[in-house]
Amino acid sequence: MRASQQDFENALNQVKLLKKDPGNEVKLRLYALYKQATDGPCNMPKPGMLDFVNKAKWDAWNALGSLPKETARQNYVDLVSSLSSSSEAPSQGKRGADEKARESKDILVTSEDGITKITFNRPTKKNAITSQMYRDIILALKNASTDNTVMAVFTGTGDYYCSGNDLTNFTSATGGIEEAASNGAVLLRDFVNSFIDFPKPLVAVVNGPAVGISVTLLGLFDGVFASDRATFHTPFSQLGQSPEACSSYTFPKMMGSAKAAEMLLFGKKLTAREAWAQGLVTEVFPENTFETEVWTRLKTYAKLPPNAMRISKELIRKNEKEKLYAVNAEECTTLQARWLSEECMNAIMSFVSRKSKL
């Protein structure tokens, strides 16, 4: 039976109402995550144009691409718990593209203009990342992967982008050093996996010097915009450590083995322009116009069709994912052993006691 013009208009109105109700969006997200967690990637035949309800379900499920079942299950649990906590605290209001999502002390998370902005906010320590900050970032990325923002952007408060791992994470840990190294390896693996799995465009706005893990992670980003004041430094050998965040794979692939070795083995610090020449940075901007130019650009990108961007990212990343998980796991095992080595302990003690600075 052919749909009349009236049927068609009724259906269009129904869709407008469906779209206006944020509850439906949440229901669709729950549906998609549940299907992904139980059945894996979307195996539902594409519904017809006028089958609006199933089309919305298909779109939501299909947009998850090849998100691993484990991650989908975790996202489902997180979404349900965030819903139950928001119903316990109705005064907090709904999360949306133009509202502040949540705040922790050292990691700020805000959502505006379709962009989730995640800010390293510990300027007195050059934005060094504590264990709690790793956990806050994992959570922020999980939330941003299923909320209604279009992309996520990392930046730093103050003169630094980030000085990497807080070198006192190990010296201040309670319990033995072996336990600290083992916990650190698990945290690092989960942290890096959350970048590998992030389904939307991920951009770094590198406002100043970047050190260690804040540099290596950039190999998993889709865009890196740097101020000409930024530098890129991975002093792993100096610290008795080894590369992480899949950089032992992404850096040689990106810049060739000689240049990767210069950074990862010999700890050469690159200027923003050198990092651009090696393909680590997308574009370098003069410091005095950096913020204005970059944010104007990002707001334009955030208006692009979100599903197209997710699907394209999925295509780009798809064939690499298993490799990235494996590299991440191996790097974490190697680092766990490095953290227990004399070379590493001496380097950390030397930093903590300020006998020398890198």
Ligand SMILES: CCCC/C=C/CC(=O)SCCNC(=O)CCNC(=O)[C@H](O)C(C)(C)COP(=O)(O)OP(=O)(O)OC[C@H]1O[C@@H](n2cnc3c(N)ncnc32)[C@H](O)[C@@H]1OP(=O)(O)O
């Ligand atoms: C569990 C997951 C593990 C993942 C592993 C990742 C590996 C890495 O990320 S390795 C890279 C580690 N980072 C570093 O080696 C950088 C160490 N910091 C420095 O070399 C210098 O502080 C600096 C070059 C970043 C800045 O030097 P500057 O002279 O301008 O300032 P400072 O007076 O040194 O710093 C101010 C303040 O900040 C503290 N701080 C800076 N960076 C760190 C850090 N990474 N960890 C801990 N604390 C840091 C510094 O101690 C100062 O604190 P005080 O004012 O309290 O002395």
